[in-house]
Amino acid sequence: MATQTIALRKRPASPRKVVRLTFSYGLLILVTLxxxxxIIWLLVTSIKxxxxxxxWPIQFLPKVAQWKNYAEVFAAKHHIFRYARNSLFxxxxxxxxxxxxxxxxxxxxxxxxxxxxxNKLFSIVIALLIIPGLVTVIPQFIIFSRLGLTNTYWxxxxxxxxxxxxxxxxxxxxxxxxxxxxxxxxxxxxxxxFRIYLQIFLPNAKPVLATAFIQGFSGVWGDWYLPVIxxxxxxxxxxxxxxxxxxxxxxxxxxxxxxxACVVYILPLILMFFLGQKHILRGMVTSGIKG
Amino acid sequence: MSxxxxxxxxxxxxxxxxxxxxxxxxxxxxxxxxxxLGFIFLWIIPLSVGFLTSLTDYDGLNLATVKFLGLSNYMRxxxxxxxxxxxxxxxxxxxxxxxxxxxxxxxxxxxxxNQDVKGLGFFRTAYYLPSVVPLVALIWIWKIVLDRNAGxxxxxLNLIRPGTAINWLAVYALQGLTVxxxxxxxxxxxxxxxxxxxxxxDELLEAARIDGANTLQIFGYITIPLMTPVIxxxxxxxxxxxxxQFMVPQLLASIGGGAAAGFTxxxxxxxxxxxxxxxxxIFNFQRFGYGISLLWxxxxxxxxxxxxxxxxxxFWVYTDAKEK
Numbered sequence: 373m374a375t376q377t378i379a380l381r382k383r384p385a386s387p388r389k390v391v392r393l394t395f396s397y398g399l400l401i402l403v404t405l406x407x408x409x410x411i412i413w414l415l416v417t418s419i420k421x422x423x424x425x426x427x428w429p430i431q432f433l434p435k436v437a438q439w440k441n442y443a444e445v446f447a448a449k450h451h452i453f454r455y456a457r458n459s460l461f462x463x464x465x466x467x468x469x470x471x472x473x474x475x476x477x478x479x480x481x482x483x484x485x486x487x488x489x490x491n492k493l494f495s496i497v498i499a500l501l502i503i504p505g506l507v508t509v510i511p512q513f514i515i516f517s518r519l520g521l522t523n524t525y526w527x528x529x530x531x532x533x534x535x536x537x538x539x540x541x542x543x544x545x546x547x548x549x550x551x552x553x554x555x556x557x558x559x560x561x562x563x564x565x566f567r568i569y570l571q572i573f574l575p576n577a578k579p580v581l582a583t584a585f586i587q588g589f590s591g592v593w594g595d596w597y598l599p600v601i602x603x604x605x606x607x608x609x610x611x612x613x614x615x616x617x618x619x620x621x622x623x624x625x626x627x628x629x630x631x632x633a634c635v636v637y638i639l640p641l642i643l644m645f646f647l648g649q650k651h652i653l654r655g656m657v658t659s660g661i662k663g
Numbered sequence: 664m665s666x667x668x669x670x671x672x673x674x675x676x677x678x679x680x681x682x683x684x685x686x687x688x689x690x691x692x693x694x695x696x697x698x699x700l701g702f703i704f705l706w707i708i709p710l711s712v713g714f715l716t717s718l719t720d721y722d723g724l725n726l727a728t729v730k731f732l733g734l735s736n737y738m739r740x741x742x743x744x745x746x747x748x749x750x751x752x753x754x755x756x757x758x759x760x761x762x763x764x765x766x767x768x769x770x771x772x773x774x775x776x777n778q779d780v781k782g783l784g785f786f787r788t789a790y791y792l793p794s795v796v797p798l799v800a801l802i803w804i805w806k807i808v809l810d811r812n813a814g815x816x817x818x819x820l821n822l823i824r825p826g827t828a829i830n831w832l833a834v835y836a837l838q839g840l841t842v843x844x845x846x847x848x849x850x851x852x853x854x855x856x857x858x859x860x861x862x863x864x865d866e867l868l869e870a871a872r873i874d875g876a877n878t879l880q881i882f883g884y885i886t887i888p889l890m891t892p893v894i895x896x897x898x899x900x901x902x903x904x905x906x907x908q909f910m911v912p913q914l915l916a917s918i919g920g921g922a923a924a925g926f927t928x929x930x931x932x933x934x935x936x937x938x939x940x941x942x943x944x945i946f947n948f949q950r951f952g953y954g955i956s957l958l959w960x961x962x963x964x965x966x967x968x969x970x971x972x973x974x975x976x977x978f979w980v981y982t983d984a985k986e987k
Contacts, residue, residue, distance in 0.1 A: 396780050404789045405776060409843025410804045411792065412845065413815045417807050425807075429825070475749035480694035486684070489692040489965035496702065496753045502969065504903050506938065507704060507962045510945060510955055511713030517723070562761020565690040593879045597910060600925060601946060617919045625919050631807065634800045649788060 373393045374663050417633040418442075425628050442459050442630040452610070452617055459593055459609040467588035470539055471533025471581065477535050477568045478543025483555060498542065500537035514602055522602050528592070545582040547573060584649040593641060610637055668803055701839040716957035719805055722949040736956035749932075750940035757837060757936060758905040765845045766897055768851025770890075772857075776853070794850030802914040805843045805981060806832070832915055836931040841908070843911055848904075859893030860886070891980045901967030906965045937961050 417425060418441060420434040423562065446452055481494050511552050516527050558568045574581075599609045617625040645652065692699075717736055719729050740747045744963045768922055774792055776783055796804065820827040832838050835865040862884065871881050912935070917928035926946045943962070945954035 393780065396775075396778050399775055400780070400782075400786045404786060407790060407793060407846070407849070409762055409815070410808050411796070412810055414800075414804045424840060430813060430815075430823050432818065462848050472907055473701075476694045477698040478729060480691050484687055484691040484694075488690045491693065493695065493699075494923055497698075500702075500706065502903070504907055504965055505960060506907050506958060507713065510707060510951070511709035511716065512918065514721075514723070514951060515709060515712055518726075530707065531701075532704045535698035537698075537977065540698060565687075565694075568939075569694075590795070590797065594799070596914065598796050611797065611799045613804070615914060615918050627807075627919070629677060631803060634803045637914045638800045641795050642792075645792075646788075649791075660747075 388445055390527045414599075414631060415635065418628055418635050420628050422501045422626060422628050428605060438628065442622065442636070444626075444629045445633045445636055452636075453614065454611040455608065455613040458513050458607060459611065462599075462609060463592035465525070466528045466532040466592050467585055469529065470536050471584050473535035474539035474584070475531060475543045475574065475577070476506075476582075477540040478545075479547055479573055481540065482544040482550075483565075484549035491581060497537045497540055497645050509597075516602070521606065525607075527602055539588070543577070543580055546577055550576070579651040586648045586652055589644065590641050608612060672902075677735065677794065698896065703981045713955050714959070716952050717959055721951045723945075723951045724949070732952065737960065740960060746935070746940055747937075750935050750937045751961075753837075753933060753935055754906060754908075754937040757840065757908065757934070758902065760837060760841050761844055761905050761908075763897070764902050765839055765848055765852060765901060766894070768845060768896075769849055769897070770856050772849060772853040772854035773860055776857055779932055784795050787854075790853055791850035793824075793846050794848065798910055799914065799918070801843065801847050802911065802918050805839070805846075806915065806918060810837055814881045835932050836912070836934040840908075840911055840934050848901075852901075855897055856890070856893060859890050863889050892982070894898060895972075895976050895980045902968060902972065903965060906968075907938055907962065908935055909942055911940070912936060913939055 416433060418565060419437040419439060420431075421438055423432050424434050441537075444450075477497075481490065481497065484490060504521055512527075513522075516522055554572060555568055558572055561569070593609075594611065595609075596611050599612050603609070603612070605612075614630065614633055617627070617630040618633060619625050718733060719731055721729050733936070745843075776790070782865055793801075807813060811817065811828050811830040814831070816831060817827050817829060820829070829835075867885060867889075868881060871885055876884070912930040913926065913928075915934075916930040920928065926943050929935070929943070937957070938961070941954050941957045944950045944957060
């Protein structure tokens with residue numbers, strides 16, 4: 373990657389430069405505000421009462437911050453923990469499985485370039501990267517439902533076990549940069565390829581592991597479509613609960629409590645993003661452009 | 664794989680290279696077995712099953728009464744389903760509106776972030792944040808921003824013009840969808856463009872400056888040409904993504920209702936996109952056979968467009984750049 377560090381050039385602070393800097397920072401801050409307004413509005417609305425939310429003309433801020441909305445999100449009668457547990461299970465299972473199977477594939481495609489059939493198979497991987505997912509989702513659904521696997525978590529397990537072209541490509545790109553000598557030395561020492569993968573490659577692949585984990589987890593955690601078509605209200609995910617909303621027995625929706633739940637629902641992803649952002653932003657770019 | 668071979672020593676025999684190769688082949692196929700099985704069972708078989716289904720009137724339940732229809736599902740799309748053609752037209756409109764807006768704004772953000780100022784890390788994070796917001800939360804956020812009665816936008820307009828109550832999500836649904844999708848996708852485009860911009864060597868820009876080129880000339884003659892491979896990559900991704908859009912309009916229509924977990928609600932006409940129509944055929948009306956034939960047609964169009972973009976790329980994508 374040709375990401376160069378831009379050396380800070382020391383120049384005398386001319387009036388022209390001051391103007392330019394003011395303009396630059398002004399622009400940066402303005403855009404930040406514009407982009408973050410919807411998120412701020414979500415946060416503000418989540419601590420209003422429903423009456424304040426519905427009042428006309430609108431009231432920008434709540435009279436009293438309703439922190440109890442957040443307590444209500446976790447109230448036992450709404451079963452949020454059950455939905456969150458389902459989301460967590462699906463996200464973890466799929467992500468960990470696909471990381472195992474895809475990293476094995478990425479290792480094979482990057483370090484076994486001389487093997488017969490490898491090039492043909494790799495061009496299939498590339499083709500699968502471009503083919504839109506829409507063509508397989510419905511046929512897979514038909515097959516899984518005929519096998520009686522709808523309403524279970526098996527599809528996510530099978531998707532994980534089947535590896536994914538996207539993550540294979542990502543791991544392959546990363547493993548390409550490992551020096552050949554590393555492998556040769558280990559082979560001379562009597563390491564078989566699986567041990568080389570497990571003890572040399574994987575431990576040194578933390579950035580790409582982090583990227584794959586965060587992307588995979590966010591993908592399943594944030595998914596709405598597959599839980600809708602595969603699962604029922606008994607075993608569905610947090611995304612569906614939030615989309616349906618917090619509803620009282622009469623079927624009336626509590627909007628601001630649902631919005632508070634929304635904040636709670638986003639939080640794990642934001643947290644993960646902050647922990648791994650160095651890796652994700654870079655990983656996304658390298659997996660896309662290079663090669 | 665024979666275990667005896669693994670102990671052949673350096674001085675062993677002239678068979679060694681051969682056996683090593685066979686051993687490596689076995690390991691290779693062992694490693695990719697999960698993916699190979701996945702390729703067969705999650706791609707090849709579904710694609711075949713999908714194609715066969717598209718030739719029938721399968722309703723998702725009864726196999727016993729399935730009738731073979733030949734290509735008549737495909738014919739029906741063109742002759743008897745005005746909504747299919749309408750939704751495709753809307754998909755085109757949406758793509759034409761979305762792609763340039765998204766790419767231009769992503770590029771501008773990347774340019775803004777590619778300046779020589781401190782604290783860029785903070786701003787980059789801030790700009791990327793919307794991309795972290797998951798779909799369902801995205802829809803809630805924009806629902807309360809664009810809502811007719813309780814929305815922020817109307818509230819602001821009311822400060823200037825009291826009594827404003829525009830139903831943005833109905834009257835300006837297509838524009839609203841674009842705003843939402845762009846807000847959500849901006850981070851990705853920005854990061855990719857930014858990486859491209861940072862890959863342009865400083866010496867090149869400096870040399871142009873010394874030669875007397877002004878900022879605009881540098882941008883037009885150096886930055887843009889060198890960025891074309893990245894623009895191409897973003898364009899292809901955006902094209903494929905735009906044609907598959909349906910979740911945002913579908914969820915906007917149904918969120919917060921008791922039946923948000925389905926396809927019973929119909930989005931406004933202007934955002935009645937192809938994939939919305941297709942999903943309704945399948946999950947609302949149980950027309951699996953017909954729905955999949957629609958899917959295949961859409962896929963063929965997307966594939967054809969992608970090929971066109973690839974073919975034309977040699978006229979505008981700069982390829983003489985050094986590898987990496």
